[in-house]
Amino acid sequence: MPRKSSHVSERKSPAFCTTKPSKIFLKRRRYGREKRGLREMRVLENLKNMICETSEHTLPKCGDAMESNLKDVLQRLQAANDSVCRLQQREQERRKMYNDHLVASEKQHQLQWEAFMKEQPHRRAEVDAEHQTAMARLKEHYTKMEKDLAKFSTF
Template sequence: VGEIYSRLLDHRPVIQGEIRYFIKEFEEKRGLRELRVLENLKNTILEANEHVLLRNEQALHHSLSEVLKRVQAANTTIQRLQEREHEERKLQEDKLLAREEKQVAHWEEFMREQQKQRGEVDEEHRKAVERLREQYSEMEKDLAKYSSF
């Protein structure tokens, strides 16, 4: 039972063998090659951090300052355009109000003229009705004269 257990369930000897093989492979065959590769990577990263990163940071600051200047110039231009548009809109509103006031004054004048003309027409109509009454009254008198014969 112990032998069956060790063969089927105890993996320590197999794992220890794999560990020894890995160490042997890594240390003996490869030697210090991985260590040199890691050292080279470390040097490359340090160089990048010291030189490339500094140059990129300076280029970034320069580019951002240029972009900031352009954005400020665009912002100034847009503000001027908005001010002009506001002034133009104000001018148009003033013109519209002046036209509206002129139209209202014209309408009031028109209505006064219409009232005046209506009064004249009413007066002419009243006079015409009065003349017709007189004419019919005379005709009735004449008719009364002729009918008494």
């Protein structure tokens, strides 16, 4: 099997055409190859120019813009960090005050409870004394009523 050229596809001549390619045909083919070579050279030259433009102008501009934006972002980040620190400190102080108030309130309730429990024996004694006097009055009252009833039941 004949080997084909990588850039030019050669057609097989029909069986009835056994003549060699003409000089004009070969010239045109050579001219086409030269033209294609020039086109590829222009494309490569354009690529080279684009790469030079990018490395000499675009990249430094992007680097400068990125650096200035980075400084701005870092400043904003620092400001946000400071704000968060202040908020955390305020929250800590608020919690500490709340806990201190809670502890003080608990101590006050404990003292009130202890005072209440100390008063209980005295109050119990007062209530017992009132109860005894009330019971004595009731006893007298019922005794008096019994006597009165006894007077009326003799009739």
